[in-house]
Amino acid sequence: MIDLFSSIFMLSGIIFFLAGSIGLLRLPDLYSRLHALTKADNLGLGLLLVGLALHMQQPLFALKLLLIWLAVLAAGSASAHLIAQHARRQEADQ
Amino acid sequence: MNIISLYLVDILLVISLLSLAWASLTTADARRSVILFMAFGLVLALVWARLLAPDVALAEAAIGAGLSGALLLAAIGEQPGSSINVNTDHSEDVQDSNRSVVVTWTITGLCAALAIILAWTLLQTFDNVNNKATAQAVSENLTDSGVSNPVTAVLLNFRAYDTLLELAVLLSAVLGIFSLGGIRSPYQLAGPVFDGLARWLVPVLMLTAGYLLWVGAHAPGGAFQAGATLAAAAVVLRLAGHHNIGLPQGKSLHIIMTIGVGLFLLVGLSMLALGRSFLDYPPALAGTLILVIETAAMISIAATLVLAFLGGRPQMQKHKPC
Amino acid sequence: MLTAQWLYGISACLILALGLRATLLHTSLLRRIIAINIMGTGVFMMLVIIAYRGPDAVPDPVPHALVLTGIVVAVSATALALALLRRLNTEKADD
Amino acid sequence: MSEVLFVCVGGLMLSLLLGLVRVLRGPEAGDRMLAIQLIGTTGVGLLMLLSLLLNMSALIDVALILALLAAVAAAAFTGQQREPEND
Numbered sequence: 001m002i003d004l005f006s007s008i009f010m011l012s013g014i015i016f017f018l019a020g021s022i023g024l025l026r027l028p029d030l031y032s033r034l035h036a037l038t039k040a041d042n043l044g045l046g047l048l049l050v051g052l053a054l055h056m057q058q059p060l061f062a063l064k065l066l067l068i069w070l071a072v073l074a075a076g077s078a079s080a081h082l083i084a085q086h087a088r089r090q091e092a093d094q
Numbered sequence: 095m096n097i098i099s100l101y102l103v104d105i106l107l108v109i110s111l112l113s114l115a116w117a118s119l120t121t122a123d124a125r126r127s128v129i130l131f132m133a134f135g136l137v138l139a140l141v142w143a144r145l146l147a148p149d150v151a152l153a154e155a156a157i158g159a160g161l162s163g164a165l166l167l168a169a170i171g172e173q174p175g176s177s178i179n180v181n182t183d184h185s186e187d188v189q190d191s192n193r194s195v196v197v198t199w200t201i202t203g204l205c206a207a208l209a210i211i212l213a214w215t216l217l218q219t220f221d222n223v224n225n226k227a228t229a230q231a232v233s234e235n236l237t238d239s240g241v242s243n244p245v246t247a248v249l250l251n252f253r254a255y256d257t258l259l260e261l262a263v264l265l266s267a268v269l270g271i272f273s274l275g276g277i278r279s280p281y282q283l284a285g286p287v288f289d290g291l292a293r294w295l296v297p298v299l300m301l302t303a304g305y306l307l308w309v310g311a312h313a314p315g316g317a318f319q320a321g322a323t324l325a326a327a328a329v330v331l332r333l334a335g336h337h338n339i340g341l342p343q344g345k346s347l348h349i350i351m352t353i354g355v356g357l358f359l360l361v362g363l364s365m366l367a368l369g370r371s372f373l374d375y376p377p378a379l380a381g382t383l384i385l386v387i388e389t390a391a392m393i394s395i396a397a398t399l400v401l402a403f404l405g406g407r408p409q410m411q412k413h414k415p416c
Numbered sequence: 417m418l419t420a421q422w423l424y425g426i427s428a429c430l431i432l433a434l435g436l437r438a439t440l441l442h443t444s445l446l447r448r449i450i451a452i453n454i455m456g457t458g459v460f461m462m463l464v465i466i467a468y469r470g471p472d473a474v475p476d477p478v479p480h481a482l483v484l485t486g487i488v489v490a491v492s493a494t495a496l497a498l499a500l501l502r503r504l505n506t507e508k509a510d511d
Numbered sequence: 512m513s514e515v516l517f518v519c520v521g522g523l524m525l526s527l528l529l530g531l532v533r534v535l536r537g538p539e540a541g542d543r544m545l546a547i548q549l550i551g552t553t554g555v556g557l558l559m560l561l562s563l564l565l566n567m568s569a570l571i572d573v574a575l576i577l578a579l580l581a582a583v584a585a586a587a588f589t590g591q592q593r594e595p596e597n598d
Contacts, residue, residue: 007515014522017553021529024549030541033533037545041526041552048519048556052563064571065559071298071578072552078291079548079585085285086589087541099517099564100471103557104420106524108427110531115431115454117535119438124446129543131450132584133534133550137527138457139577140554143561145424146475147464148569153487155573159551160580162453162491164587169446169498171592172505201440209433216425216462220418229467229476244477245484253481260485267492271499275506282591295582302579306572314569318488323576326583333590395488402495405502471565 006054013047016040030087038080042073103144110137125170132163148314149245152306156322164329165403168278240380241311249316250384254373258362261354261391264398268351271402278405283335292334299327307392311381317388321395328400341400341408351401354394358387424465432458445504449497456490520560527553544588551581 023036049069053062114137118130135158142151232244232252239247249257284292303324310316331339341347361383362373370376375383401407435455442448460483467479530553533546555574562570 010515010519013556014519014526017526017556018522018529021526021549021553024533024546025529030539030545033542034545037549041549045552045556049559052559055563061568061571064575068555068571068575068578071575071582072555074294075291075578075582075585076548076552078287079582080545081287082291082585082589083541083544083548085287086544087539089591090539090541099520101419102521102524103561104423106528108423110527112427112430112434113531113535115434115457119434119447119451119454124444125540126537126543127447127450129540129547129588130534131453133531133543133547134454134457136547136550136554136577136581139573140557141424141461142464143558143567143570143573144565145420145464145468146471146565146567147467147480147483148567148573149480150460150464150483150487151570151573152576153484155576156580157487157491159577160583160587162494163584165491165495165498166446166450167587167590168592169501172502198441202437205433205437205440208436209429212432212462213426213429216429216466217422219466220421220425226476228478229474232477233474245480248477248481249484253478256481256485260489263489264492267496270496274499274503279593282593288586288589291582291586295579299579299583302575306576309572314572318484319576322488323579326580330583330586333586398492399495402492402499405499 002054006051008051009047009054010051013044013049013051016044016047020044031084034080034084038076042076045069045072100144107137107141107144111141125167128163128166128170131166132159135159135162149243149316149319152314152319153322156319156326160326161322161329161399161403164333168403168405172278238377238380240375240377240382240384243310243312243314243316245314246310246316246384246388250387251375251380254358254362257391258355258358258373261358261394264395265352265355268398268401271405272407274406276406277408280337281333281335284333288334292330296327296330299323299330303327303392303396307388310388311385317391318395320388321392322399324392324396325399325403328396329403332400332403339400341397341404343408347397347408350393350397352394354387354391357390361387418468418470420468420471421465424461424468428458428461428465430458431455431461434458445501446498449494449501452497453490453494456486460486516560516564520557520564523553523557523560527557540588544585548581548585551577551584 020037020040023040024033027033027036046069049065053065056062114130114134118127118134121127121130135154138158139151139155142154232248236244236247239251241247303320306315306323307317307320328339365374366372432455435451435458438451439448439455442451463479463483467476469475527550530546530549534543537543555578558570558574562568
């Protein structure tokens with residue numbers, strides 16, 4: 001039962017990951033790519049980690065996974081904002 | 095099933111690594127080369143993890159994917175003519191601009207020959223069965239080393255000379271940097287988003303450094319990884335436009351620069367005074383001594399990396415930090 | 417011989433050779449510093465793959481310790497080289 | 512169960528490869544940096560899976576460092592130096 005749930009979580013996480021990557025590759029400009037990427041891969045990682053956490057024997061490891069996800073989430077959104085800001089500044093300079 | 099998925103990982107990692115190395119080395123633009131080098135470092139950390147070298151992977155993730163990139167980007171920001179538009183500065187970077195085709199191809203040929211000879215020698219090494227002696231020696235003596243992580247045991251006990259001299263190398267690098275010029279100009283004060291990022295990232299990096307230092311005794315981690323992570327915290331503060339990034343001034347700065355080598359040497363010499371040989375710790379005390387030395391080493395390594403990012407000796411503060 | 421050994425071993429040699437070629441061919445000093453870093457990576461990779469014994473075996477810790485030392489020395493050498501480069505640029509600008 | 516892990520590893524490697532194409536193609540520095548963020552996140556996921564497959568819990572720590580330092584890299588990329596004051 002746990003195996004089934006964890007598999008569903010992990011596989012749907014991978015689908016989000018791939019959606020984000022394909023968006024990064026196919027969308028026409030930086031801002032729309034950013035849009036696709038930040039949502040998809042953070043959610044994808046979250047789902048993947050939930051799936052993996054169901055397998056962890058020690059609760060400490062599961063806690064660590066949660067911590068890492070929070071770090072990726074906060075860092076990812078801030079980085080994306082900074083990169084967009086940087087791109088805007090470059091455009092303004094030209 | 096595991097083996098097949100590992101083959102897939104291996105092949106794709108190698109393709110990524112080689113194409114990033116090639117792109118970073120051959121692109122015309124210097125800034126682009128640095129960004130590709132950062133991606134290279136990131137993939138490299140995955141390669142070390144795949145090759146069962148988590149200690150190395152930790153160091154690569156901290157240094158290769160983060161700090162080296164920050165150092166190189168800071169250097170790019172200062173290149174002459176780069177302040178207006180970084181992308182127009184192609185003329186200096188085109189690699190073959192004033193070299194003849196003959197020279198280029200001779201060098202390429204020689205490098206290819208070197209690669210073939212090296213690969214041939216390396217593949218011979220793998221077939222040699224007698225190269226397990228060092229691994230055996232480590233695992234036999236591990237219980238006397240004071241730690242249970244074999245890499246830490248090698249670094250701080252069995253081959254402590256190496257680490258002592260490495261800390262000396264770091265110190266001389268800082269002294270060299272001090273003698274070459276002043277500190278880089280500071281960064282613009284961060285906007286609200288960057289400020290918010292720094293507010294949580296800096297304490298988390300510092301906590302992680304402490305964790306890595308502690309865990310290094312029995313699991314991957316240790317002074318190098320912890321020092322690099324601690325340095326990253328200070329680098330973030332600097333990038334966010336702060337003047338006060340936690341480095342002390344004057345005498346105290348000299349102390350934290352030298353404490354790694356100094357304490358290491360002191361411990362080594364006191365072993366000599368106790369009638370043992372240099373850096374030969376008594377097994378009962380080894381764990382404590384290693385932790386003390388590692389803490390000092392972490393502080394010195396972090397100070398070295400931060401000073402390298404600053405690019406020189408920090409000036410005395412004229413006004414109080416706000 | 418394990419598949420991983422020749423795969424990573426040959427890549428290590430290739431990375432080293434590519435780095436060396438770029439070190440010799442580039443005229444920009446900054447690019448040479450990056451190239452030397454990539455070259456060093458090839459050496460590290462050789463050491464790590466020599467330590468590797470297969471997916472289920474414990475690798476040799478001694479080369480790992482050497483690589484760890486090497487990474488830290490490489491970054492400090494890079495920092496020193498960048499400081500030299502910076503001084504060189506200011507000297508040029510003053511002329 | 513190992514089949515699912517295998518599929519996940521394959522999916523993440525594919526995602527990494529797509530990010531790699533964007534890093535190599537650019538065209539702007541921002542695009543490359545964005546792709547580096549993707550490679551970082553994918554790397555975090557991959558390290559988790561490898562820690563299960565290779566039975567090495569230490570790779571979780573590597574993933575943590577990778578996640579934190581990706582933010583440092585983005586900060587270093589966007590940080591702007593002030594003009595020198597007395598030059």
